[in-house]
Amino acid sequence: MAMKLRAWWVCGVAALSAGCSQIGYFVQAAHGQISLLSEAKPIDDWLSSPDTADKLKTKLTKVKEIRAFAARELGLPDNASYTTYADLKRPYVLWNVVATPELSLKPKQWCFPVAGCVNYRGYYSKEEAQAYAAELRKEHYDVDVSGVPAYSTLGWFKDPVLSTFIQYPDAELARLVFHELAHQVVYAAGDSKFNEAFAVAVEEVGVARWLDKYGDDKMRKAYDDYSKRKRDFLALLMKYRKALDDNYKSDASDDEKRGKKAELFQAMKDDYQTLKVSWGGYGGYDRWFAEPLSNAHLSIIATYHDFVPGFRALLAQSKNLDEFYDTARKMAKLDKSVRRQQLAELGHVPLQATDNSVASAVH
Numbered sequence: 001m002a003m004k005l006r007a008w009w010v011c012g013v014a015a016l017s018a019g020c021s022q023i024g025y026f027v028q029a030a031h032g033q034i035s036l037l038s039e040a041k042p043i044d045d046w047l048s049s050p051d052t053a054d055k056l057k058t059k060l061t062k063v064k065e066i067r068a069f070a071a072r073e074l075g076l077p078d079n080a081s082y083t084t085y086a087d088l089k090r091p092y093v094l095w096n097v098v099a100t101p102e103l104s105l106k107p108k109q110w111c112f113p114v115a116g117c118v119n120y121r122g123y124y125s126k127e128e129a130q131a132y133a134a135e136l137r138k139e140h141y142d143v144d145v146s147g148v149p150a151y152s153t154l155g156w157f158k159d160p161v162l163s164t165f166i167q168y169p170d171a172e173l174a175r176l177v178f179h180e181l182a183h184q185v186v187y188a189a190g191d192s193k194f195n196e197a198f199a200v201a202v203e204e205v206g207v208a209r210w211l212d213k214y215g216d217d218k219m220r221k222a223y224d225d226y227s228k229r230k231r232d233f234l235a236l237l238m239k240y241r242k243a244l245d246d247n248y249k250s251d252a253s254d255d256e257k258r259g260k261k262a263e264l265f266q267a268m269k270d271d272y273q274t275l276k277v278s279w280g281g282y283g284g285y286d287r288w289f290a291e292p293l294s295n296a297h298l299s300i301i302a303t304y305h306d307f308v309p310g311f312r313a314l315l316a317q318s319k320n321l322d323e324f325y326d327t328a329r330k331m332a333k334l335d336k337s338v339r340r341q342q343l344a345e346l347g348h349v350p351l352q353a354t355d356n357s358v359a360s361a362v363h
Contacts, residue, residue, distance in 0.1 A: 025121065032094065032124030033157070040084035040160035059166050059173070060085060066174045066210070073213075074206050075321050076181040080158040087163045092147030095129035096120040099141040100295040103248050103257050105241065107299040108141065117190050119300060122148065142294035150176055152183040171207055171215065171223040178206035185325050188332040194339060197307035198328055201315055232275055233285055234305060240268045241298045265293045307340070309347030 043060050046052045052060075063082060071078035098120045099108040107119035123129035126145075133143045149164040165176055182202035188194045211220055247260045269289060276283060288297070311328070318324035331339040 028124060028128060029122070033153075035124070036086060036088075036093065036160065037157060039088065040086040040158070043083055043085050043161065046085050056166065060161070062170055062173065063161050063166070063177070065214070066170075066177050069174075069210055069213070070178055070181055070206065073209055074178065074202070075325065076178065076202075076206075077155060077184045079155065079184075081155065081181065081184070082159060082161050082177055084158055084160040085162075085166070086160045089163070091164065092126075092149055093151065093162055093164050094122045094124045094148050095126050096122050096144075096146050096148055097129050097133050097136070098144045098146070098296045098299060099133075099136045100299045102140055102142060102295070103254060103261070105245055105248065105295050105299045107296070108136075118192070119303075122151075142296045144291070144294060144296035150180060152180040154187055155184040169219075169222055169226070171211060171219055172226060174210045175203045175207045178210075179203040186328045186332050188336070188339070191332075191336050191339075193303050193307055194332065194336075194343070196304045197311050197343070200304060200308050201311035204312070205315060205321070229279055229282060229284070232278075234301070236268065236271055236275060237298055237301050238305075239271075240264055241301055244295065244298065261295075268293065307343040307347065310343030310345075311347075313346040313348075314343075 043064060046060055047057055063085075067082050070076040100106060109117045109119050110121055111117040121129075121132065123132065126147075129145050133145050136143045150162060151159075153159055159180065165173065168176065179199045179202065182199040183195060185202070186195070186198050207223065211223065215223075243264050244261065247257055247264065250257070252260070272285070272289065314327060315321075315324050318327065331342060334342075
């Protein structure tokens with residue numbers, strides 16, 4: 001599952017001007033964003049170049065189609081985002097570092113102007129991300145370093161199409177573009193559970209409409225298979241997230257909690273192998289298990305999914321997407337606790353379950 005950074009580079013510039021002590025971190029963030037933009041050039045230039053491979057031309061042409069559909073059919077911003085392309089020559093655009101205490105699912109937070117408090121730090125260099133992760137482990141945090149294929153700058157810059165995701169299957173490519181553009185429509189500073197759930201709801205309706213218009217039976221089946229595997233995987237994570245949370249909140253001793261924690265992570269690995277068999281051996285989530293599992297792997301699952309049922313219900317109540325967007329914008333202006341309560345009620349999900357099973361703080 002791909003996590004995305006939201007405007008932290010803007011915060012970096014603000015923090016630098018304010019004399020922030022973490023200058024090194026913000027310098028790498030600013031340098032990374034500038035380098036990214038400098039490497040991007042218009043998609044039409046890539047399409048007209050004889051040096052561009054035919055396979056890439058096909059995918060870039062598809063992106064133009066997806067981009068036009070997003071503006072025309074979904075009412076998403078019709079701006080310069082995803083009209084350029086950058087070949088990064090690396091597997092991810094950046095790497096996120098997430099940390100939690102040894103016996104808690106509550107993620108460590110870093111607070112910035114504009115974006116508010118976030119529960120990760122992003123690095124354009126994998127080595128720098130791993131070095132910072134090592135520092136956190138010395139402080140006895142559980143740490144996860146994960147690659148990020150895409151992120152949104154919320155319209156502040158022209159977000160380019162990237163080599164890190166351009167070869168996704170067409171429906172997944174459309175999903176990603178719709179998701180990232182949705183963040184330019186509605187954004188509540190410091191509330192990524194709200195922001196991500198909104199974007200997931202938009203991507204869902206967007207892909208459904210896009211497949212109705214452009215999909216064939218093979219494409220629909222491929223996306224259905226992808227969606228089922230994703231649901232199965234998320235259900236696995238949610239099951240063990242709850243079991244771990246129950247363990248940490250129990251009256252057991254710390255040593256007993258550590259022992260139970262190890263048992264639960266091993267059981268999750270075993271269940272994953274069973275899932276793979278049901279998927280016909282599909283190993284697309286193997287990299288999630290590539291490093292030793294820890295609380296940090298599970299701490300922000302809720303960020304992307306707890307409030308999706310509420311947004312789905314809100315969408316069903318809306319006459320059209322414009323009304324849905326307007327309502328979401330109004331909710332974004334409310335106090336965080338109020339909008340979360342509204343979404344919990346809409347989705348028929350107890351607020352305590354969404355906020356206490358992991359940290360209520362969001363990235």
